[in-house]
Amino acid sequence: xxxxxxxxxYLVKRTGEKVFLECVQDMDHENMFWYRQDxxxxxxxxxFSYDVKMKEKGDIPEGYSVSREKKERFSLILExxxxxxxxxxxxxxxxxxxxxxxxxxxxxxRLTVT
Amino acid sequence: xxxxxxxxxxxxxxxxxxxxxDCTYDTSDPSYGLFxxxxxSSGEMIFLIYQGSYDQQNATEGRYSLNFQKARKxxxxxxxxxxxxxxxxxxxxxxxxxxxxxxxxxxKGTKLSVKP
Numbered sequence: 001x002x003x004x005x006x007x008x009x010y011l012v013k014r015t016g017e018k019v020f021l022e023c024v025q026d027m028d029h030e031n032m033f034w035y036r037q038d039x040x041x042x043x044x045x046x047x048f049s050y051d052v053k054m055k056e057k058g059d060i061p062e063g064y065s066v067s068r069e070k071k072e073r074f075s076l077i078l079e080x081x082x083x084x085x086x087x088x089x090x091x092x093x094x095x096x097x098x099x100x101x102x103x104x105x106x107x108x109x110r111l112t113v114t
Numbered sequence: 115x116x117x118x119x120x121x122x123x124x125x126x127x128x129x130x131x132x133x134x135x136d137c138t139y140d141t142s143d144p145s146y147g148l149f150x151x152x153x154x155s156s157g158e159m160i161f162l163i164y165q166g167s168y169d170q171q172n173a174t175e176g177r178y179s180l181n182f183q184k185a186r187k188x189x190x191x192x193x194x195x196x197x198x199x200x201x202x203x204x205x206x207x208x209x210x211x212x213x214x215x216x217x218x219x220x221x222k223g224t225k226l227s228v229k230p
Binding site: 031033035040041042043044045048050058088090092094096099100101102103104105106107108110 | 123145147149151156157158159161164166205207209216217218220221222223
C-alpha cells in the first residue's frame with residue numbers, strides 16, 4: 001500500500017513564525033500536492049510538483065512556498081504565518097501517467113496560528 | 115473552468131439502507147475522470163471509486179457504485195446497505211487534464227450520518 005506520511009498531526013504556531021510542513025511518500029510517485037481544507041470550501045490546491053525540483057502554483061499559493069529536493073519529500077513552507085492560514089493541510093501523491101490513478105493522501109496536519 | 119458541485123451539505127440514512135450522494139460536474143474537456151473520496155473524523159482521505167468519461171459501464175467497488183449520467187453531467191455515489199462506519203464526509207472530485215499534472219478539483223463535500 002502507498003504510504004504518505006505527514007510529519008505532524010497537530011501544530012500550533014505564532015503569527016510571523018516560519019512554518020515547515022513535511023510530507024514523505026514511499027511509492028516513488030512523481031507527482032506530489034499540497035491542499036488546504038476549510039469547512040464549507042472543500043480542498044483547495046496550494047502547490048504541486050511533478051518532479052524533483054519542479055513546482056507549480058495551484059489555486060491559492062499566496063503566502064506559501066514549497067521545496068522538493070528529493071523525489072519522496074515535498075515540503076510546504078509558510079514564510080510568515082498568519083491567522084488566516086489556520087487550517088487542515090493535506091499532502092498527496094500519485095503516479096504520473098495513468099489518468100485513473102488516484103491521489104493518495106496523508107493523514108493531514110491541523111495547523112493553528114495564534 | 116472545471117467545477118464540481120455537491121448540493122447536499124449533510125444527509126442522514128438509516129443503517130442497512132441505501133443512500134445516494136449527489137455530484138454534478140462541469141467541463142468542456144471530453145476526456146476526464148471522476149473520483150469519490152471518504153474522509154472519516156480521523157481526517158484521512160480514502161479513495162473509494164473512479165469513473166472515466168469513456169467508460170461504458172458504471173463503476174462498482176463492493177458496496178459503492180457510481181451512477182454516471184454523462185448527458186446530465188452527474189456522477190452520484192450510491193452506498194448500499196449503509197453501516198455505522200460509513201458516517202463521514204464524502205467528496206466528489208474531477209481530474210483536471212488542463213496541465214496540472216493530475217490535480218483533482220474537489221467539491222465542498224457531503225456529511226453523511228448513519229443512524230442505528
